Amino acid sequence: MLRVRNVWWIVALGALVLFPLIETNPTYTGIGVSALIFMGCATSWNMFSGYSGYVNLGSAVFYGVGAYTITLLADHLNVPGNGDLFWLVPVGGVAAMIVAVPVGLIALRVRRHTFVVITIAIFFVFQLSAINFSFTGGTSGLQLPLIPWLETNYNKPFYYAALAVVVFAVLLSVAVRRSRFGLQLLAIRDDEDRAAGLGVKVFAVKLVGFTMSAFVVGMGGAIYAIFIGQIYPQFVFDPIFDISIALMAIFGGLGTLTGPLLGALVLESTQQYLAIRFSNGSLYLILFGSLFLVIVLFVPQGIVVFLGDWRSRRRARRAEGARVVLGDAS
Amino acid sequence: MTTLLSVDRVSKSFGGLQALSECSLNVEKGSITGLIGPNGSGKTTLFNVITGYEKPDSGAVTFEGAEITRASSSRVFALGVGRTFQITRIFARISVLENMLVATQRDEGWLRGLTRSKSSKSELTSAMEWLDFVGLGRLADQPAGSLSFGQRKLLELAYVLVADPDVILLDEPAGGVNLTLINEIAEKIQSLNRSGKSFLIVEHNMEFVMNLCDRVTVMHQGADLVSGTPSEIRSNPLVLDAYLGGSDEDGEEVS
Numbered sequence: 001m002l003r004v005r006n007v008w009w010i011v012a013l014g015a016l017v018l019f020p021l022i023e024t025n026p027t028y029t030g031i032g033v034s035a036l037i038f039m040g041c042a043t044s045w046n047m048f049s050g051y052s053g054y055v056n057l058g059s060a061v062f063y064g065v066g067a068y069t070i071t072l073l074a075d076h077l078n079v080p081g082n083g084d085l086f087w088l089v090p091v092g093g094v095a096a097m098i099v100a101v102p103v104g105l106i107a108l109r110v111r112r113h114t115f116v117v118i119t120i121a122i123f124f125v126f127q128l129s130a131i132n133f134s135f136t137g138g139t140s141g142l143q144l145p146l147i148p149w150l151e152t153n154y155n156k157p158f159y160y161a162a163l164a165v166v167v168f169a170v171l172l173s174v175a176v177r178r179s180r181f182g183l184q185l186l187a188i189r190d191d192e193d194r195a196a197g198l199g200v201k202v203f204a205v206k207l208v209g210f211t212m213s214a215f216v217v218g219m220g221g222a223i224y225a226i227f228i229g230q231i232y233p234q235f236v237f238d239p240i241f242d243i244s245i246a247l248m249a250i251f252g253g254l255g256t257l258t259g260p261l262l263g264a265l266v267l268e269s270t271q272q273y274l275a276i277r278f279s280n281g282s283l284y285l286i287l288f289g290s291l292f293l294v295i296v297l298f299v300p301q302g303i304v305v306f307l308g309d310w311r312s313r314r315r316a317r318r319a320e321g322a323r324v325v326l327g328d329a330s
Numbered sequence: 331m332t333t334l335l336s337v338d339r340v341s342k343s344f345g346g347l348q349a350l351s352e353c354s355l356n357v358e359k360g361s362i363t364g365l366i367g368p369n370g371s372g373k374t375t376l377f378n379v380i381t382g383y384e385k386p387d388s389g390a391v392t393f394e395g396a397e398i399t400r401a402s403s404s405r406v407f408a409l410g411v412g413r414t415f416q417i418t419r420i421f422a423r424i425s426v427l428e429n430m431l432v433a434t435q436r437d438e439g440w441l442r443g444l445t446r447s448k449s450s451k452s453e454l455t456s457a458m459e460w461l462d463f464v465g466l467g468r469l470a471d472q473p474a475g476s477l478s479f480g481q482r483k484l485l486e487l488a489y490v491l492v493a494d495p496d497v498i499l500l501d502e503p504a505g506g507v508n509l510t511l512i513n514e515i516a517e518k519i520q521s522l523n524r525s526g527k528s529f530l531i532v533e534h535n536m537e538f539v540m541n542l543c544d545r546v547t548v549m550h551q552g553a554d555l556v557s558g559t560p561s562e563i564r565s566n567p568l569v570l571d572a573y574l575g576g577s578d579e580d581g582e583e584v585s
Contacts, residue, residue: 180431181443183424187432190421197381197403197413198433198493208444255423 013167020159029155031272033227036162037220038268042248042260043169044216047176048209049246050255053189054108057242058119061126062214064237065099066092066221068130071142071231081145086161089222096218097211104210108203111192123242130233141232144225158227165223166261169216173257176212185209189255217245240285244268247288251295253302262304267291334359334528335411335497340379340389341552342372349375351552352389355530357497362519362529364539364560367549368573373532374416376549377499381413382406394496412495416502416532418482422475426466426485429474430457433489460488464518480507487518497528504535516542540564548572 016036020029041063049056070085070092079085107118130136147154176182184205187195196202225231248267253259271284299306335357342350350372357363365373378384380391382403391399398406421429434453449457461467464484469477477485483503490498503519504512516538519529533539539546540560547557550572556563563569 178447179444180446180448183428183431183448184443186424186428187421190423191419193383193403194415194419194421195432197383197407198489199404199407200432201404204441205443208441 016163016166020156024152026151026155027276029159031269031276033155033158033162033223034272035265035268036159036166037224037227038244038248038264039261040162040165040169041217041220042245042252042264043166043173043257044213044220045245046249046254046256046260047169047173047216048185048213050249050260051176051182051185051189052206052209054111054206054210055116055246056107056119056210056213057116057246058103058107058121058123058126059213059217059245060237060239060241061103061123062096062100062217063221063224063241064126064130064233065096066218067225067231067236068136068142069095069218070222070225071144072135074144074226075142079145081147083157085145085147085226086157089161089165089219089226092222092225093215093219096214096221100211100214101207104207108206108210120239120242123237123239127233127237127239130237136233139233141230141235143230146229147226158223161223162220165216165219170257170261172212172216176209177257181205181208186255244271244288247292247295250300250302251291253304253306256302256304259302259304263302332359333357334394335380335530336392337376337380338390338392340376340386340391342375342379342384342386348552350379350386350389353549353553355547355554355557357528357530358545360523360526360528361544362523362531362542364543364546365530365532365549366534366536366539366546366563367555371549371572372552373549374501375552377413377501377532380406381411381499407493407495410494410496411499412490412493412497413499414483414486414490414501414503416505418479418486420474420477420482420485420489423473425471426461426474426477427454427457427470429485430461430489430492433493457492460492463491464488465514480511483507483515484511487515491522495527497530498522500529500531500533502533503531504533504538512538 019032023029041059045056045059048054070088073079073088073091074085079088103122107115107122110118131139136142176185184195184200187198187200188202188205192202221236225236244267248263249260250263251267252261252263267288270287274283274287275281295302333356337353337355339352339354340350341348341352353372353376355365355376365376367373375384379386382398382401382405385400389399390397393406393409393411396409398409398411401409421432428448431449431453434449434457458467458470461470464487466481466484466488469481474482474485487500487503503515507515512535519542523529531539531543543560545557546560546563548555548563548569555572556566556568558566
């Protein structure tokens, strides 16, 4: 059965698949790669934080672990600079999951604001470790094997790898939402103690969700690392990443499926465009900061939910109007 | 009659406040037991201790002969002790039906949720049956947050029932509910009781308690004052004292 909503998904996917074939300018396909990486990460972040209400402001931990894992592994295994590097992307995701277990065991003991603060603290532990340990290369970072592809086609494989991650993240989110597990996460969001009192094993559910969400973010970090070709602690363990991911999901609509996708697409593309257009890499911070204020104050439920409500209100009003007209006639 | 749930000299204090002091209580199998007492006499705390939401300082709680004193709230529920709250605790942002489904798992392992869908066919059927039982069937797809106060009480009752517990603890099922609905709730409790469920009910509405319960325990200042049949309780001078005199200023009339 093909419903209207599913048709839109197929159209959107088709447009994303065709984009780099139609638009060959590397500047724009490069923006596409970044946007897709963020779309995957935001969707995955939302799968845990949006569903459970545990706002994680330390997701760069998983991003960085994914990036460092693939870089160190490529060096260790002597992987040549070609498409073979992509096989290591899921390994970056698995490494992020492994790291997520102890992080979750610590952070998920506390709730709400305390949880947010703990995730930020853990994030800084990781950033400082990356700066200070020698195996990470410290502040001078690490190099990945150089990929000798032509500039015109360089972005394409990254684009499709990132798109595959987005598709995976979306399917995972859908599967979780439809499972008993997803229902448990939503119950935890609304009233954790009550959920526990109804037999939900809340800690295990939270930890599993947290870990699953780390997988996609780790893969995102791994793709980013091979895309850029070199990594630095301050760029893969980036506090702005933590906030951006959350902002994208909240901007689009926390807990919704399309919200984080749309939020990441719009915000990341805008950011990249501003950086290129005005050759100023920090300009977007002003935009993000003011946008965050506007969203939190006026549309805390996010754009997608806001538009959906607006549409159903309009439809209800129209139905109401029709009834009045009929009433007059009788 | 055999004792299903028993509370034996349970004490609990919050800082300097002694909420429960050596409180004892029994719920017989197949009975409806009432728990009354002035505000602040420790009824809700006792509920919290029984259902694992709070841990007592001393004393023991046993259910079907097994001690559940320090068991977690999910464990107690899995064993068959369900409860509702005075201020209803529903999951506001998911649908009424999904609220029901949260409770249907009762004793499922923590990994099981990942590998199965939200509901099985039989769970869906029984969830809808219980929703119809409390008269919320037509609201199944509405977000639970849109329900009125009385409907929330009914939903909470329904999602506890869907897990099929042996004993159900109701915290003020008639509080803030209109008269018609109170009678409806009373009827539901009676019909469930006939089908074998035991109840422990906290309620301020005396008429409701006296008509419904087989036995009543009166609590006062954290301890059980007297237990007996409704008519015994009504004529007990200690009870009148606890409600009308003494240090509790908000005396409620015993009718």
